[in-house]
Amino acid sequence: MPKLKTNKATKKRFKITATKKVLASKTKRRHLLGDRNASKKRRFRKKWVLEPTDRKAIIQSLPYGV
Numbered sequence: 001m002p003k004l005k006t007n008k009a010t011k012k013r014f015k016i017t018a019t020k021k022v023l024a025s026k027t028k029r030r031h032l033l034g035d036r037n038a039s040k041k042r043r044f045r046k047k048w049v050l051e052p053t054d055r056k057a058i059i060q061s062l063p064y065g066v
Helices: 008-013 038-045 052-061
Strands: 014-016 022-025 047-049
Touching: 008 014, 014 052, 022 052
Parallel strands: none
Antiparallel strands: 014 022, 022 047
16 A cells, blocks of 8 residues: 655644644734734744644644654
8 A cells, every 4th residue: 555645734734642632823923913912922822722623634634643
């Protein structure tokens, strides 16, 4: 059976934990940060867990759990 291809864009954006949860970075951290207060910017630093409905598609595009 041939090797499965990993989607490289997905690999860069998501991480799969040992319990098969999918972690992603929060958005709105690249530019125009002067408009946002410090507490909001602090909250954007943390990773967040994707919903189970989105999890299936991410795991399929990362067949080796990269």
